[in-house]
Amino acid sequence: DSACSRTRHPLLHAEGAGAGQPVSWSELHARGYPQRFLPSGPGTDDEDRAFVTVATTRPETYLGDTAVAVHPDDPRATALDGMAVELPLVGRTIPIIRDDYVVMPDFITGEDSGDAKAQMATGFLKVTPAHDPNDWEIGQRHFDTIKAKCSAGEVVINVMAPDASISPDHGWSDYEANGGAHSGAHVYVGLSREDARKKVVKEFEARDLLEAVKPHRHSVGHSYRSHVAIEPYLSDQWYVAVSDDRLVGFAQRALTADQRTTAEHRPQSADDAGDGSLRFYPDRYAKTYETWHDNLRDWCISRQLWWGHRIPVWHKRCQLTEENWHDQLVATGLDHVIQKANGPVAAWTDGAEGMAIAIVRTSDGKTHDLQKDSLQPVTSDTAAEYDIYVCTLGENDLEKHGFAQDPDVLDTWFSSALWPLNTMGWPEPEQSDQTAALLDVFNPTNVLCTAREIITLWVSRMVMFNRYFLSTDGGTTPGHVPFTDVFIHAMIQDGEGRKMSKSLGNGVDPLDIIHSHGTDAMRFTLCKMTTQTQDVRMPVEHDPATKRNTSPKFDEGRNFCTKLWNATRFALMNLEGAESRSTETVIFSDLTLTDRWMLSRLTRAVSAIDGAIGQYQFSVYAQTIYDLLWRDFCDWYLEAIKPTVKTAPGQQAVLRNTLDAILRLLHPICPFITETLGEAVAGVQTGDIQALDLGGPRDPATPLCVAAWPLAGKELLNDGAETTFERVQALVEAIRQARTSSSIPGRESLTLHAPQEILALADEAGGVVQTLAGLGEVRILDGEIEGPTLEVRFEGTSLLLSGFEQRVDDEALRGQLSDQIAKLEKDAGVLDKRLNNPGYVDKAPAHMVQETRDQRAAKQAEIDELRSRLEALA
């Protein structure tokens, strides 16, 4: 397709690694070599010839220089306009050109830029298009000037062989053109780049043209694989013109409108399938995607590797003349394709005949336009060498006709970009029963879950290819996106914040964790670690016993799974041993406070979990189910119902259905343990709860993995029950605290003496306060109480506990009271400060100010009360 082209371009190249390979940059201490070039031209004949100085760390590349550049604003540029310099030894004359890529040195601008480059710069840049990517660009910008004025008649002069030795065989015509004052550049031929560098420096020195040798620190790319310093080198590679609007534009416009930072890239029309339908989670990654596309360049897809998809292009170089032109192509069986061609290339879409052909004249790289003339040469000068490239799908016999397949393979991300398509049978989904309809069903899919660095490598390219190739009109109208949501997960690092890697040995193997903690425990912990942040740390410990790495992080997941197991075991024990059973539907209003509270908490959790999953907030999901099971269900609900559940069918129904709901909610995180427990729970029959919608009934034969998801019906949300139960919890905690501080064992059954309103609360809780606080009796506070008592402060009033042996130490009590008063006064001080601030009283919401006043009053009442008690004790 025209989106692909074979292009000559300097790429970072390392012998043995090939072009376009990953490069790692490392800081090197190098030497800078300011070299003097002597200008030639009118008025340059005196003895004191002026010179321009260029600085380089790679002096040997001067052999390939074809220009010297100066910044247009440099005051010296005017005087040098139109002049040329002569390269010492090589004897080549090269023009001085103006280009604003050149860094203006500080000594010219008079500034102290603080930029190392500007400090080192001489203001003149030697331009070596064959051996530096930026120089290549300059060469392209000034192509005509250089072509005309460079004595070699070339813009690009390649002086190296692929192994980076100096060689005249790769596009260097004037290497021995000059004798006389110049010995000729051929003396360098055959030297390695390092040896050539030394020799060049020596020669410059001998001619008094070496200004200095300066230390210079800069980053140099090294091959990821072979670790040798990379050398930019001209080579022919296949490129995808991703900068074409049909690729980059389609990808840009796929991003949902509100995640766009620039208006120009907002989706153009909502009608175009896929426009605006791609969303990133968390939001910030949309910017990574957007920025990458804003600066996208064409993509080199050729890789010199032994594995991968072979590039499906066959090549033949031949002499084409007016006479044999037609026959050369007919002989290969290509003529009928060419006849049909409706453009410089044919489209892939015409099935087995899909074929693209390019005929390129080697002398100037021009492509023969098949649209203008499908077969016949236009002029007689066609008699020349041509490269014929054929890109084709499926079987062919091109090799019988002297064609050879491209030796390279596709960049792995090119192959990967096709993944949403070719795994679904594309381009011919109907070719087999297995692939029929797959594309329609699974493309687009909902969510792609991946890592940060994959956004550019893979996500972008899947979007581009999917939209381009699924276009129904050859790329005019974009196709849809391959997926709508992209979730970028956090990356796990070790305890020191380093990325886990095999070579460091600081990683953990999931299989080892499964071995030490269990699969569900690992899954739960990982889920809980998946916050919206970028990196999460996991302290890694080596276990000498198993010689494997593990992490204490997973203990939490293991403990949680154990807790679930035990809680379920306990619930089943009670349900199966229940004295009364019923399968009648339970009316909500008939339930106890504790049951209504539990159902309300459950409903709230379902709602929170739904919200979390919808936003890909997996940590919130895990945390919510953790608190629901451990805090609400185990710590409070199970403890509270112990005395009553065996005889209360309604409570049995709440217990069973709440547990059922918890197992369903947890199943995606902990599939194995919930499946096992779910089977047992499903086997217990109780009544349904009115308004509790588990999403569908379950019987033991239906696995949890296909069971419905509980629905968060608003009917079960009960603020009243939650508020009241919270008071119960506070009362229980106050009593427990008092007991612990006076060392009264939990075993001893105490009597609580309380005023009427607290009695009413305990009554409403139906015995739960007694159960949870270890009380035998709750009675009205009046008259004399036998034996020692212990005071419990609750909601600003005093309750008394009796029925224990020890005498409470008055001294200790006084200490406690004093501490409490001190704390209350500190709190009151904070509230006073707020209330004494006129800004707060005037501007803060009225209800908030009132709340503060109420709090202040309550504190004062409590302080007064405790003070009088303290006095009474004294």
Add this chain to the structure above:
RNA sequence: GGGCGCGUAGCUCAGCGGCGAGAGCAACCGCCUUACACGCGGUAGGUCCCCGGUUCGAAUCCGGGCGCGCCCACCA
């Protein structure tokens, strides 16, 4: 060089304008209470990195610093 994230209890992390700043682990005290010691009850522990600003009010927003880290890099 560019982009991004993070500095909150001893450790790993939540919270991201107003409830006395929370959880897990670790610590301390008491419990082998017949679901669970991978547990239960209780306690202690924090100039929310620093300096400014906005605000009645800042861990939370803005600006500047310091420190740590990740990703990308012929481009941003």
